[in-house]
Amino acid sequence: MVLRIRFHGRGGQGVKTASRIVGTAAFLVGYQVQDSPVYGAERRGAAVVAFTRFGEEAILERGVIEHPDLIVVGDETLLANPAAGVMVGQETATAIFLNAESAQPLVEQYALSPSTIAWDLTRRTQAIVGVASALSVGLAAATARLVGLIPEAQLLSAVRRELMELHLPEGAIAKNLDLASEVFNALPSLEFPLRDGQETPQKISSVLYEGLLRGSPSILNTGNAEQRQTGAWRLERPEVNFEQCTRCGLCFLQCPDGAITLDQNGYPIIDYDHCKGCMLCQTLCPVQAILSKQEVRSW
């Protein structure tokens, strides 16, 4: 029997490290362990997912976890992005952990399982570690406590090992150890029934020759890159102060993603479905008419 944990966050929030800390801690306790992240073409701010499996017996599973026992969400803004897949398999999960000030509004808004626990990791991480987005240790500590199978000592050893591997200075590691203890002791342990792996039933489909048009990796429709909403990667949001804007058009010309157009009066319109929040426009604006608004709390 295996316990399966799936971690969600944005590139830069330490989701991969969180999965490794939990993996190392379980390993130090003596469990069989597997942990792995999924990333590749993403960048900072894009949705990242990582997995940890552990149990008494050999783990005869690999790859993504579709039916986790525990879903750990580092950034609640991902709930609004179906492509992030945070809710996949939540109906069979024992619990969901949200880094958020309060669970209730999110449970209602996204129809989350009632066994959703929220704790404001961002605030405590900012206070203790000094970087709001450095969520890895908090997420790992919350996980270790919730699953109830990892004692604090092994958690702290794992935090130290993993952060040393990332070459964090001793001072930063000490602060993270304080954070780990605080989170660990603030949360309850839950009962996780250990289950066999589940799979959504599927039927086999045979693949026959379908001709060149369908069978070659070519794209005939133009303009469909628009459907990839890279705005979901944004951590900061540029906003135009129209009272100050001189309509010079520099932001329109220089936007690397073509996400700025000009209205009929020559004022910039930002396409937030595709603006990745690089903030180049803010840097370029000669009259500081573009403001930055933080969109992701944990940053």
Next chain:
Amino acid sequence: MVRMLLTGNAAAAWGARLADIDYVPAFPITPQTEIIESLAAWFADGTLQGKFVTLDSEHAMMTAAGAAAATGVRTFTATSSQGLLYAMEALYTIAGWRAPLVLVNVSRGLSAPITLGPDHNDVLAARDTGFVQIHAETCQEVLDSILMAFHIAEDSRVWAPVLVNLDGFYLSFTRESVDIPDEAAVRSFLPAYQPKHPVFRASQPMAQGVAVLDSSIYSYFRYQLHRAVENAGPVHAEVSARFQAQFGRPYGAIETYDTDDAETLLVMAGSFATKGKAAVRHWRRQGKRVGLVRLRLIRPLPVRELTEVLSGRRAVAVLDQSLSPGLGGILYHEIAAALAASPQRPQVLRSFIGGLGGKDISQAEFDYLLEELETVKATPYFGQPELLFTERDRARVRQQLALAGKSPEGG
């Protein structure tokens, strides 16, 4: 029709010329260079219209070939050995694009140690790329296969690149009598290339060879390529029938030589099959019921034809001009797998390795092979592959090792 003495390389160039190719990206390598030299001369004097471009490597050359084919022009290129391997990444890539071009490989053994003589390790390294693969035995077959190859590549059931292989030196530099068909006859067999699918054109935006990060769709496209190459089997048979009707020369996926009543068969590919045929003739004169099967189509592997011709025989030897270290002859294992489902599979299927780096295969080696088949006592399947090697070869090795300052055997 004109009859001329042509080298294998000249026959390859003539095949490309008669196919009325539009674009040739080129890079020289022994023993292939004569092909692109001939084509360069014809482009220069106006015999061929279109574009001949020298590239800076085989990798660039294959990529240019694939890109040109993606614009809907008839594309031909040629390489050999290390060049084919240097282009390996591009071979997989352009097959994945489904670029219907023709590539000639002039077989040459792979480094190290570096050599110039032929064997099939180079071309068989490309067997999983998604190229259809045809191996020629004669200079005539080189020319004919190139005409057929364009037909197969451009057939809407295939749309995949085709590789035509000829052996270095034994064909590439060897002149033989070759029928050069009339241009009008070739045009009727292989009309000018008219792509029926969208290709890169000005004002016709499209993307080809896109990144696919979803594993379901990656699997789908790779399997489509498998289906396409699989379709090249029946398409090859159709194209062969048309070719024979027009030019009188038959080409099966396999060629059989004295197989009808044979109890023992020898399987070979490429120009050395001519030597195998001579051995069979020699044995037939001694009253032995022996025949030869030549593999012409290697991708798709003609499993049905192989099973039919090899089943019910007492003993079969596969003489590979290739070696997969730690496994043995490459074609041996493919043929053994093809026969696994046949209840009448031969009792004995032996693996021999010969002609590596172009080493000649003497009658003595063929005789040894036959004797082994007739008196076989050891494991009938998947035994040790046996290297055909003579006392004379051994003496040469001894002499060269002494020159290199190596102590005598046992030292």
